[in-house]
Amino acid sequence: MPPPGSGPANFTSGEVHRHLIRLAGFGFMGFAAMTLASLIETIYLGIVGTAELAAISFTFPVVMVLQSIAMGLGIGASSIIARTLGAGDRDQVRRLVTHTLVLAVLVLLAFCTLGRLYAREIFTLLGAEGEILDLVVQYMNIWFFALPTFALSMIGTGLLRAVGNAAMPGIVMTLGSALQIMLGPLLIFGWAGLPALGLEGAALSFLISRVISFTLCFYVLIRREQLLTTSLQGLTRSWRSILHVGLPAMATNLIMPVSMAVITRLLASHGPTVIAGFGVGSKIDAMAAMIVFAVSSSLGPFIGQNWGGGKFDRVDHALSLSYRFVMVWGLVSATLMFIFGDDLIALINDDPAVVESAHWYLMIVPGSLAFMGVLSVASSCFNATGKPMPPLVISIARMLVVYVPMAIVFDMLWGYIGIFIATTASTILLALAGYIWNRRHLDHARRVREAAREPVLPEASHAG
Numbered sequence: 087m088p089p090p091g092s093g094p095a096n097f098t099s100g101e102v103h104r105h106l107i108r109l110a111g112f113g114f115m116g117f118a119a120m121t122l123a124s125l126i127e128t129i130y131l132g133i134v135g136t137a138e139l140a141a142i143s144f145t146f147p148v149v150m151v152l153q154s155i156a157m158g159l160g161i162g163a164s165s166i167i168a169r170t171l172g173a174g175d176r177d178q179v180r181r182l183v184t185h186t187l188v189l190a191v192l193v194l195l196a197f198c199t200l201g202r203l204y205a206r207e208i209f210t211l212l213g214a215e216g217e218i219l220d221l222v223v224q225y226m227n228i229w230f231f232a233l234p235t236f237a238l239s240m241i242g243t244g245l246l247r248a249v250g251n252a253a254m255p256g257i258v259m260t261l262g263s264a265l266q267i268m269l270g271p272l273l274i275f276g277w278a279g280l281p282a283l284g285l286e287g288a289a290l291s292f293l294i295s296r297v298i299s300f301t302l303c304f305y306v307l308i309r310r311e312q313l314l315t316t317s318l319q320g321l322t323r324s325w326r327s328i329l330h331v332g333l334p335a336m337a338t339n340l341i342m343p344v345s346m347a348v349i350t351r352l353l354a355s356h357g358p359t360v361i362a363g364f365g366v367g368s369k370i371d372a373m374a375a376m377i378v379f380a381v382s383s384s385l386g387p388f389i390g391q392n393w394g395g396g397k398f399d400r401v402d403h404a405l406s407l408s409y410r411f412v413m414v415w416g417l418v419s420a421t422l423m424f425i426f427g428d429d430l431i432a433l434i435n436d437d438p439a440v441v442e443s444a445h446w447y448l449m450i451v452p453g454s455l456a457f458m459g460v461l462s463v464a465s466s467c468f469n470a471t472g473k474p475m476p477p478l479v480i481s482i483a484r485m486l487v488v489y490v491p492m493a494i495v496f497d498m499l500w501g502y503i504g505i506f507i508a509t510t511a512s513t514i515l516l517a518l519a520g521y522i523w524n525r526r527h528l529d530h531a532r533r534v535r536e537a538a539r540e541p542v543l544p545e546a547s548h549a550g
Contacts, residue, residue: 097250097391098172102403109384110377112252116243116259117376117383123263123295125369125434127288130274132366132435138285139435140358141221143365144214147347148226152197154339156237159190160244161386161469162332167248168390168470183245183313185324190241194234201230212347213354221285228289235300236292242303246311248387254306262299266291334474338465338481345485349493349505356443356502362435363443364502370430370444371452374419378412378455382462389470398532401467405528408463409521416456423452446503454510457517464517464524471531476523484516 097105131138163186170178201208209222239262243255269291276282283290307313353360385408392400423430427448431441461484465477489512496504 097388098395098397098400102388102400103407105388106381106384106404106407109247109252109388110380112256113247113380113384114256114377116256116263117380118373119260119263121369121372121376123266125373126267127270127292128366128369129434130270131285131288134274134284136359136362136435136437136440137217138221139362139365139440141214141218141225141285142288143361144209144212144218144222144350144354145226145229146365146368147212147343147350148201148208149229150343150346151340152201152233152237153240154343155193155197155336156190156240157339158332158334158336159186159193159328160241161335162328162330162474163241164244164248164386165331165390165469165472165474166327167245168387169394169472171249172391172394179249180313180315181317181320182324182328183307184315185318185321186241186245186328187238187314188318188321189325189328190238191234194237198230198233201233202227205230213351218358225285225289228286228293232289232293232296236296239296239299239303242300242307244383244386245313246303246306247383248390249311249313250387250391251306251311252384254303254310258299258303258306261302262295265298266295269294331469331472331474334478335469338474338478341478341481341485345490348490349509352493352497352505353502357439359437359439360443360502362437363440363445364447366431366434366440367444367447367451369434370423370427370448371455374415374423374452374455375458377415378459378462381408381412381459382466385463385466386470389467393471398528401471402528405463405467405524409460412459412463413456416459420452420455423448443502447506450503450506451509454513454517457514461513461517461520464520467524468527471527473527476520476527480516480520480523483519484512488512488515 128139128142131142163182167179167182167186170182205223205226206219209219209226214222239258243258246255270288271277272280273283273287273290274285275287350361353364385404388404389401392398392404428441428445431444431448435441435444461480465480468474468476489508492508492512493505496508498504500507
């Protein structure tokens with residue numbers, strides 16, 4: 087039986103840029119497919135009606151909360167697994183993968199149950215009412231059934247990347263998204279003799295596609311990579327190691343949807359067409375942001391393995407390449423959305439009020455994309471090196487100290503356009519802070535290495 091991580095890739099040797107291109111390339115393929123599926127779902131629902139568009143926009147904060155929980159667990163597990171693999175302990179890698187999945191199942195089932203029990207109360211707090219509230223609850227009651235398979239697939243693909251399998255995560259994400267795109271019109275519009283289910287059809291297509299993704303992902307984990315074990319020995323110790331990075335990462339990710347709940351409430355005060363326009367604009371913006379996330383997520387396994395092996399020069403090289411790329415990509419993408427944004431909006435919805443709010447979103451928010459990339463790269467580096475607290479502090483400062491208060495003030499001054507301005511300004515300010523903090527962290531680590539002359543072992547360390 088081959089040990090985990092023996093076949094796909096060892097990131098501690100070979101050309102840095104080739105590893106990053108392979109990781110980011112397959113990551114981009116997967117993120118692009120998921121984002122495209124989400125965008126096409128928005129197009130389908132735009133055909134159904136503005137109420138359905140507004141309803142799907144209300145789901146963003148809750149979906150982001152649950153994604154953040156799954157991502158936090160995945161980040162914590164991937165960090166310790168990549169560093170453990172870099173230090174050469176492959177038996178421990180199998181235990182960590184198994185223990186991660188046990189923890190994830192318990193957490194996800196709890197949130198799935200709570201979500202179904204309190205869906206109406208949650209979305210009432212977010213400002214949904216009347217027909218839109220009924221539509222949101224119908225959608226989310228089905229979506230919550232998909233949560234365990236969706237989140238476990240997300241965690242599973244992260245674990246595959248951590249042990250060097252760059253290709254399968256992208257393939258799994260792409261196949262699941264392609265299936266969602268194909269099922270969407272069948273269930274939403276009632277093609278091929280099926281009943282037209284509208285928004286519920288969108289939720290069902292998501293559910294079915296994620297069950298297939300989950301099945302494929304776990305086939306690879308169990309049969310091809312042989313990353314699971316039946317032993318639960320050291321379970322609580324593994325959970326502590328995972329949660330050392332996972333809990334702060336989870337909290338970091340949760341701050342965004344909590345803040346977005348406030349932002350959604352502010353936008354809702356301007357009417358359902360503004361909420362719908364925000365949903366359209368954010369889906370288009372996400373098409374450009376996906377490659378930023380692909381780059382930052384690819385850094386985790388690469389930095390983790392090289393950090394675990396004490397190869398700091400390779401970490402520096404990877405970061406330099408990544409920072410330069412996300413800045414160029416962000417500036418080019420923002421320019422293209424500024425020029426062609428209205429044409430893209432017209433593909434989704436032609437309601438004049440929706441078009442206007444989406445127009446202002448794409449004129450303002452993509453201007454922060456390059457800086458969001460810098461912040462994502464810095465946060466990925468912190469987490470991969472076992473230092474989860476700086477991203478948490480930066481996220482709190484960005485979202486709660488700067489963004490939300492700024493959005494409230496700017497909303498009073500300039501309406502919903504002011505909220506979009508606050509989004510961009512807060513991202514730029516905290517991206518600069520994150521970059522500086524990360525450079526100081528790495529410089530300190532280099533001095534420690536020169537003094538100790540030994541690899542950094544993947545033990546849980548004090549955050550700094």
